[in-house]
Amino acid sequence: MRLPDPGARYVQTEEARRNREIELADTRNLKRQQDIELVSGMRLIMTSPNGTRYTITVSNAAAIVVTAL
Numbered sequence: 001m002r003l004p005d006p007g008a009r010y011v012q013t014e015e016a017r018r019n020r021e022i023e024l025a026d027t028r029n030l031k032r033q034q035d036i037e038l039v040s041g042m043r044l045i046m047t048s049p050n051g052t053r054y055t056i057t058v059s060n061a062a063a064i065v066v067t068a069l
Contacts, residue, residue, distance in 0.1 A: 045069065 003018060030036060038044060044056045053069040 003021065007014060045053055046056060047053050055067050055069055057065045057067070059065055
C-alpha cells in the first residue's frame with residue numbers, strides 16, 4: 001500500500017481518510033498468536049525445500065489432502 005504524501009497543512013477529512021485506509025489494511029494482516037481461518041476457496045500453499053509447491057486442504061471427512069501444484 002502506498003499512502004499519499006501529507007499535504008502542506010492539516011486537513012481533518014484527509015487525515016480521517018488516511019486513518020481509514022491504515023485501519024482497513026491492518027485488518028487484512030496476519031497477526032502473531034492469532035488463529036488463521038481460511039474460508040472456502042482460499043488455499044494454503046507451502047513450498048518444500050526442493051522448490052515443489054503444494055496446496056493443503058481438508059475434506060468433508062476431515063482428511064488432510066496435499067496436492068502438488
